[in-house]
Amino acid sequence: MKNEKPIAIIGAGLAGLTAANFLHEKRVPFVLFEAGKKIAGLTASFKDDEGFSYDFGAHFITNRLADAIGVGDECLTVKHYGEQVYLGGKYYSYPFGLVKIPRMTLSGIKAKLSGGGKPNSCAEWFRAAYGAALADEVALPLIEAWSGAKAEKLSPAVGESLPGSIGKTLYLKAASRVTGRAVAVGYNREMPEKASVYHVYPEKGVATLCEKLASGFEDQIKLESPIEEIIVENERVVAVKSKGELTEVSAVVSTAPANILAKLVKGTNQLDKFSKFNYRPMIFVNMKFDGRGLLPDTVLWFPENNFPFFRLTEATLSMPWLAPEGKTIITVDIGCERGDEFWEMDEDKLTELCLENLTKIVPDAREKFLGAKVLKTPIAYPKFLSEYETERKDFEKSTGIENLLSIGRNGEFAHIFMEDVYWRTRRKIGELIERS
Ligand SMILES: Cc1cc2nc3c(=O)[nH]c(=O)nc-3n(C[C@H](O)[C@H](O)[C@H](O)COP(=O)(O)OP(=O)(O)OC[C@H]3O[C@@H](n4cnc5c(N)ncnc54)[C@H](O)[C@@H]3O)c2cc1C
Structure with missing residues (x-):
């Protein structure tokens, strides 16, 4: 690497930390900007006072990813994972x-x-x-x-x-x-x-992956430092602005959502066409219950459009350690749009709506109910609309700026899981170093 100005990484989720870890390994200077107060992004785990854990969605990782990051010994093996579909009042595996x-x-x-x-x-x-x-x-x-x-x-x-x-x-x-x-x-x-690649879960939560990746360069992570602008001159990134302060950089690796990245870039119109990309907002209602095995299997799908949710997950059927013994947690996924009736609904009403509908599947759900925690995200899934398919394919190849990479799930605008985020990021950062 000839250029000694640092590479700026935007975002300290799994992708940004994988990028930083790789650069750290190769002794390439970098600085990592994270808008939030903590690292981990979507892989943040929450544990409440009663001993229930929940992630943004239920998170299943693989033994191959855990081993690659070096946390294989800290993981528990998931012995069972099953899905069923609720169709015409019957369950089908x-x-x-x-x-x-x-x-x-x-x-x-x-x-x-x-x-x-x-x-x-x-x-x-x-x-x-x-x-x-x-x-x-x-x-x-x-x-x-x-x-x-x-x-x-x-x-x-x-x-x-x-x-x-x-x-x-x-x-x-x-x-x-x-x-x-x-x-x-x-x-x-x-x-x-393959048969030898199976699900595991870190004993202390999925954020363990990010903590391990960050070890050794914690001082290079700037928390609560959102990137406000990416400055491009002559079709090359030259600097980034955070909290009003400019930092000169040799390249930028962004994990921000693709449509947001398009708006951060100043000094070129190369990325304007990506600003129309759309993500699907999602509400996750994590409901705590007495008892276990309330659903017939870990995941239950509802294709008939007769419930406000399309998926229920009882993650404890795969990962019993996520709730205290004899208790369980069901995550209810509700697709929505920003500003619609679900998005605007307060937590109590959302919980009541879920409970009312759950009783059609689990008749004594109300008696067993212990409480709920609602999580909302405006950017759960990238929407692959045909109207911007040409631009999406262009974006898959490049941002249009040679020293600006967009990586990770929302950064790539791809529905990818953590293992793919990890391997793809390492490959792409390797290629960036090669050409810098
Ligand atoms: C509901 C759901 C369920 C999932 N289940 C699984 C699963 O079971 N198994 C699996 O492997 N994967 C799963 N995934 C996918 C997995 O969570 C993601 O692939 C992975 O966490 C993405 O990491 P990331 O670093 O790309 O993004 P993120 O985790 O979103 O990190 C991006 C970071 O960038 C920061 N940021 C954004 N803009 C700026 C800015 N301007 N300046 C500074 N910082 C900024 C954000 O604060 C955030 O911390 C699931 C995802 C969802 C939504």
Whole structure:
């Protein structure tokens, strides 16, 4: 590395800390700016006085990621992970139960035999890949609830970005049963999915990953220091501004949401087109109950649009240590838009809404209820709308500024899990150092 000005990293979540850790390893100067009071970003864990833990969503990581970061010894093995779909008042296990429904299997076979042309939307992609029955009754309603957009308006990339085939999923699920470990399915694209890669959870919470990555350079992390501007001259980043102060830099690695990054950059219009990217806001209502096993499996999906939520997760069925013995926690996922009735609803009303609907699944939910904690995020999932698919593909290749990288989940505008964030970030930072 010829240039001795530091690289500025924006954000101390998993991506920013992986980048900083890699630069630290290679002895490349850097400075890490974090807007919040703490490191960890989305991987922050919360534990209340009664001993219940919750993350932003339930977080499953892999043994391969834990080992790579060096916290493998501090992790507990997840022995079971299962998903079910609630359809027509019945539970179907995913994927075995669904593929046993004759109309799903038949329409899947029909789709395979007919081949079909190049899909133009997410809806066409799913009908061609899984058959109309599975697509229209299960996959597409869930994608619409999750993204807040009609499947016809979403790009085929939503389907293309899913790792693994049905065959591979069935094999990995079967491997879970044989090994007695929750083999990771659908969590990796950068590295192969295999029977020896399974879920684990750090004893002290998922933020352990970030704490380990940050060890040795804590003094280079500037907390409560939001980046306000990224200054570009002659199509190269030259400085960043935080709290009104300029720092000259050799490059910038941003983990801020892609549409926000576009607005931070000054002195070029290269990124203007990315400012229209949209993320789906989400509300997570973490509900505490007496008893355990209130749901039939860890995750329960609701594709029929007859509940205000599309997913319930009883994470203690996979990770019993997340609640005191004999108690449990159910996370309710509600898709919303900023300013809509759900977003504006206060915590008590949201909790009551969830409780009222939960009693249709768990009749004695109200009697067992112990309390709730509501978390809201305006940027849970990137929306792959067809209307900006060309720009999204451009952004996948580059920000348009050679020494400005955008990495991480919201930074890449990609629905990626932690292991992919880790490997991709290391690869991209390696390439940045090479060309600097
Ligand atoms: C509901 C949900 C469930 C998930 N479940 C799983 C799971 O089970 N397993 C899994 O592997 N992954 C899961 N993920 C994904 C995982 O949480 C993310 O991939 C990962 O945490 C992303 O890390 P990041 O560093 O890219 O982003 P973030 O964690 O969002 O970090 C970005 C950081 O940048 C900071 N920042 C933003 N703007 C600025 C600025 N201008 N200046 C300074 N700082 C700034 C923010 O404060 C934040 O700390 C889930 C995600 C969600 C939303």
